Amino acid sequence: MSNKYVVIDLETTGNSPKKGDKIIQFAAVVIQNGCVIEEYSSLVYPEQPIPAFIEELTGLSDEMVKDSPLFADIAPKVVKLLKDAYFVAHNVLFDLTFLQEELIMAGFEGFHGPVLDTVEMARILMPGSDSFTLSDLAVQEGLSHDRPHQADSDAYVTGELLLILFKRLHRLPLATIRQLHKLSYSLKSDLDEILAEIMLQKQKSLEELPDQLEQFRGITLKKEQRNISRDGEKEMIYPAGDRDKEMLLKKVFPFYEKRSGQFRMMDLVHDTFQQEHHSMIEAGTGVGKSIAYLFPALIEAVRSRKPVVISTFTTQLQEQLLTKDIPLLQKMVEFPFHTVLLKGKNHYISLEKFERTLREPENNYDTALTKMQLLVWLTETSTGDRDELHLSSGGQMYWNKVKHDVTDQMTNHAWSSREFYNRMKRDAQSAHLIITNHSFLLSDLIAERGILPEFDCLIIDEGHHFEKTSRKFLGQKLDYAHVRYFLQHMGLYEQKQMAYRMVQTMEKFCIEAEAGTQYAAWNKIMADLSFEMDELFKVVSFIVKKHIKNKHNGWVNCRLDNRQTRELNMLTAAAERFLFLLKEYNKAMSDWYEMMQQKGGKQNEKLNMLLSELVSWMNEGEKIMQSIREILLQPLGEHVHWIEMDTRAMQNKTTIYAQPVSVSSQLNKLVFQKKKSVVVTSATMTVKGNFTYMLNELGLEPSQVYLEQITSPFRYDKQVQFVISNDLPEVNSVSLAEYAAAIGEHIISIAEATKGRMLILFTSYEMLRKTYELLKESGFLHEYTMLAQGITSGSRTRLTRNFLRFEKAILLGTNSFWEGIDIPGEDLSCLIMVRLPFSPPDEPHTEAKCLEVKEKGGNPFYDYSLPEAVIRFKQGFGRLIRTSTDKGLMVVFDRRVISTRYGKAFLDSIPSVKAQEMNIDQLTDLIKRWL
Template sequence: MSNRFVVVDLETTGNAPKKGDKLIQFAAVVVEDGEIVEQFSSLVNPGREIPLFIEELTGLTDEMVRDAPAFEEIAPKVLTLLDDAYFVAHNVLFDLSFLQEELVNAGYEGFLGPVLDTVEMSRFLFPTYDSYKLNELAIREGLNHERPHQADSDAYVTAELLIILLKRLWNLPQVTLEQLHKLSGGLKSDVALLLDDMLLEKERTIEELPHSLERHRGIVLKGFENKKEQTTPSSIPYPHQDEEKEAMLLKAFHEYEKRSGQFKMMDSVFRSFSDQKHALIEAGTGVGKSIGYLLPAAFFGNERKEPIVISTHTTQLQEQLLNKDIPYLEKMLPFEISIVLLKGRSHYISLAKFEQTLKEEDDNYDTCLTKMQVLTWLLETETGDRDEINLSSGGLIYWNKIKNDDAAYFQHKSWMNYDFYLRARKAAQNADFIITNHSFLLTDLVSEQSILPRYDYCVLDEGHHFEKAAGKYFGSSLDYLDIRILLSQFGLYEQKQYHYQFEQLIKEKASALKLESRHSFEVNQLLGEITYEMDEFFRTVALLATKKVKNSSAMSRITYRLKEEEKSKEWSALKACGERFYFLIKDLVDYLNERLSAFTKIDIVLSNEQKLLLQEVSAFRNDLEGLRENLKKLILKPSEENVAWIDVDVRAPQNSTTIYAQPITIAEQLKGEFFNKKKSVVITSATLSVKNSFDYMLRELGLNEENCNLEQIESPFHYKEQVQLVIPNDLPEINSVSVDEYVAAITEHIISIAEATKGRMLILFTSYDMLRRTYHLMKESGLLEDYVLMGQGITGGSRTRLTRNFQRFDKAILLGTSSFWEGIDIPGEDLSCLIIVRLPFSPPYEPLTEAKCNLIQKNGGNPFSEYSLPEAIIRFKQGFGRLIRSTQDRGFVVVFDKRLYTTSYGKAFLQSIPEVPVNKLDINETLDLIEKWM
């Protein structure tokens, strides 16, 4: 590129120049012809003290800037650098507005040229990256970022990033560049100007698309290769001897350590498939369970010509299987295998809908940027799967417009050959392995039309989640925000959404359709009544919950179990509202049915856009039918077999109120609908047993021991040598003091232990409220200023991002709840201490827990020993498993809950984890042990 780009980064005393914040460092790097040609950096005397937190962040002190020039002295140099150039920065609005203020204060006009933002450019040029922070992008692109938060280092790395972005932009197909150019006017920086210049230069050359890309209806995308049929040997026997397995593993793993437990698991999986029996296999951490089931499943599928379905609970495990474990497996096997990842239809893009939306021009910022992301993503995606692309919240709203769905009307016929969803389904018909997740597997199970091909053999990894996941799919829900968004898609006539477009189409085809005209006012009135009744219905729902829950005003979120037998005024009002809402929706469905059926009765010529509109209206009608069905199940005719509850955010009850219902127990449904219909299902996890017994899991899943192979495979780790478990004896009983007193007591312990272990600590909570209080008390103490504190839901970021940041700092403390009890993997010295704040019992008033316990009691059982205790033990085992992830790991598990030794059931927790030394110590003894042992 012949343009001149000046990449700027500033360090400042704060982010409000109008309130007196000043510059403390200016840095600029000049890029010309794709190369760095000049650098300038200067410290700046702000004429005021640098705040402590800025000093910690940047490493710049008052002493360092004392003899530095004032900004007025370097302003002429700054303006000379910026003359006739693009102003570039990472998050340009901050740097530019701050610099403008400084220039104006120094008596200059300020910068008036074009600007580029490397955050914005990265978002649409690297649509699949999970973070656009400068240091994360630097790592991803292999750039050396020595001193983050110092202007000269930040500016240099941003300049290197800009060069990469410009090259990436230049190498895009011309058609894609033209489409990006049309959309770029909606961006915040001057990408449109940059693309103007690029397209002028490109016009001088004749472009041929690379073989990997193809163009269809004006959109360039990665070519759809027809993979050749694999020739599979008729039958290669399973390697029953350990030596044979070892030889295969050595082909894939150069530093392979023999694990007898892994061989034991392989044989158990193969035997279960061969004997057509179900299996529960608990494989301890480090067994290598993914290869432990993949290898025997591959041999069995090859021998019997049977597809094997692998289902996981999390997308992280799916990614690990696809990107790590299966490539290893392919090196090991003496035959080829085909693998398909299959998800629900809405995960895939509809290219026909995307083509249509590219013609729409009334876009907001998020929509413009997301369209640009999709255009560059299509050049590389082989799956068309939404999970690959990093969408903003506004981008997710746009995705709903372009997602694939199963409405009755077809998209443009020529797009059928490019349909990612149909392609995945077709590939699944001939695949050896179909990888999916529990939610899709269960959706497929309860849907009228199966999407998965016929299969008789299945592995459920992370199997301890299957029963809870199944509860949701045999249940139903009503969510205020979802319904409001659904109705807004149809919209009032004057809003020119589907309602307006549909009526325009009917008017255009009126003579052929022979439909009785309905005035738009009538339908508008109906929609108004539906919206009013929806608001009334959910207002009544929220009122019922807040009235029934004690101290609801002091809580941020409340849950209340709906019990029809109460016969209260509120319940009667709720049913009356529900009936009015139900019949109004029926009126709208009838209106849509009448009009949609008119199109199916006659042979009528429709454009592609009109077919897509009918597809959308039909999908909307189907969603309304589903809404009506859920209203009936939840409110009008609730089943005694179900437990229903209300979930309300007290801070915004109007926008976040949901009603849920699901079967109290789903053992019989799973048995009848799933396990009895499959020849062999292998359920595996690191946590399936309680006190070395599978009784709890068998009961929850509806399985019986006679038709099950039960296998416990111990971890190869030496827990006795690797772990010390400590139960402090100088903390109060958790239920004997107030929450504030308990938080104060544990915070003192956490601070002392953190100083002894130098951080590297994960703290698991069962309550977000207690996590938040502890985090703020740790911060306020001022005793952990050298440590990086990260709190789930407080410091921001996903679980993956928090975990990655935790590993990046030497002295880090991570506070987590719910999802942090499992699935995070922090091997080595990054994690040396795990604190479990309290035993993870579900609250007894939690609706599902309460209903399950009531049912067990009604049947003459013991709710605590049959449900509450085993459920807590399974979760405790998951939490305990976070610490030791390899044979080299060593560390401490500290459990603050004294019930481990003061109650009879406490032993059950200790009997369910690997045998480790248990120490009951006060804080000083604990610190001595840490010092000696570490």
């Protein structure tokens, strides 16, 4: 590019020049014709102290800048550098705003030329990046960035990143550049002229698309890949001896050390398939269970010429198997095999919807940016899976418009054969291994949708989640935000949503009279629907308010099964009114559909696309009606019904649920009786070495399944110090505030001894929030980076990544942090468990389940509540030691683990470690010696 680009980076005393914050370092890198032609950097005296956290972040101190020039002294140089140039920065509005203020204060006019934001450009041109911070992008692109948060280093790396982004831009096909150019006027960056220049260059010669790409209806996307043929594949001989297995694994791991547990599990899985029975295998951390079941699964797939299905709990675990373990498995065998990853419909982009929205004029920033991301992504993706993308919250809202819905019609439109979801279904037919998740597996087995090809062998990984996932899937929910979105999407005519488009289409096909009549009737239905929906959820809010009596500030739940007759009558009446109007809505939609189909003609493509969308929304209306019937009007027997609400937002965050109390009999019939061989595996399925709890949850008799526990190869007795605090109050003997204050003092002492590197697990968000606030208010941990789930912004993945980034970090988590995060080595040296992880006795499902156990003659506590808590305890314990070289400290604040008769169940269910009782002084002394 012949343009001149000046890449700027500033280090400052704070975030707001309006509040008096100042520049402490300025750096610029000048790029022209694809090369760095000049570099300039200077420290700047800010005429104010540098805050401690800025000094820690940048490494710049008052001493270092005290003899540096004022900004006014370097301002002429800055102005000269920026003349006739693009202003480039990573998050350009921050640097530009700061620089403008300083230039004006120095007596200069300020910068008024074009700007480029490399964050924005990276979002568009690297849509699959995990993070768009400069440091993370530098690692991703292999750029040397040894002094982050120092302006000269940051500016140079940003310049290198800009050149990489330009190369990516030039490689894009002409059709994609055209679409990007149309959308570029909504950006912060002045990309329009650069895109126009690239278009002109590309139009000068006939473009030849790479073999893997195709252009269809103005959109360039990756072609469907040909499947690996299964013709001529040879049956493999299973390596029965340990020596044979060891040689096989050394192909992948040159320094592989024999793991007898892994070999044993391989044999168990292989025997399960050969003998056509079921197995339940608990494999401790470090056994290497993924390879232990994948290898015999592949052998079985080749032998039977049918796929083996592997089901995991989350889509993240699916990705981990595909990207980490399957490549290792491929190195172990001498032939190419085919693995397909299958997820639910809503994970995949609908190309038909995307094309439709591309035609709509765009002036919303988030939507324009996301459209640009998707255009670039379509030239790269083979799956069309949203999990490959890193979208903003605004981008996620747009994705919701262009993703596939369960109700989407998948045939009879121009894009059908190219839709990624259809590609995945075709791909699965020739797969050796199919990796899916519990929700997708259940939907296919229960609804008998036939998306999965015929299979006999199934592996259920993370099997301790299978029962809970099944309950969710077999249940119903009615969510205020979802119903509101549904109604808003249809909208009044004046709101120019679906109703407007339908009326416009009817008028286009000369059905003006009908259009006018329908339009008036429609507006009344939608206005009434909106009113009655709010009335229904007002009744729901009333019931919850009466239940909680204003004692809670946050998420609460309230069982409907236990409500008084008057309250239920109010709820039923409101639900019946809303249901009646939904029926009227669907009748009106059906009338519109028939009218447009009859008079519009079948050959009009735009009309067919609209009709297809109309059917989807009619189906969505049917689903909402079904939820109302099954939850509120004709509640199913042996189900638990409850309301969940955030009291800080009330109606906006309200969901009504119905779930079966038990799914054990359904799982037995749907899964274990229908499949020849099922392997259920997890690191946490036993209580004191016993599988009874998990067998009951999954509906299995001991005679139906082979059971084995394979212990971890780690030396926990050498790698872990396990401490129970003996100077804290009993959990249930004091108030929440008193307990939070007591554990807060302990956390401060432990953090100072461990220098951070600490994960604290809570069972209650309220307790987490209170503890976090007390720790922040104390000021004792001001040198530490404190991250708290639900308080610090970001997903679990982002919080974990930030925890790894800072040396003195403390992470407070609940729920999802009890499992599924992997922090090996010294990054995690201390794990604190605040309370034993019992579910609250008034939690709706727990309450109903305990009643069911009691009615069947069992003991609700020992047969359900305790085993469930022990499984979670084991999951939490498993966060600490992830490799054979790790060592760490586990601290349990809840004395019930030793002060009660049942506490022994927790200690007897984890690997053998010595439990030590200590006060805080003894504990900090141990930490200093141990770590």
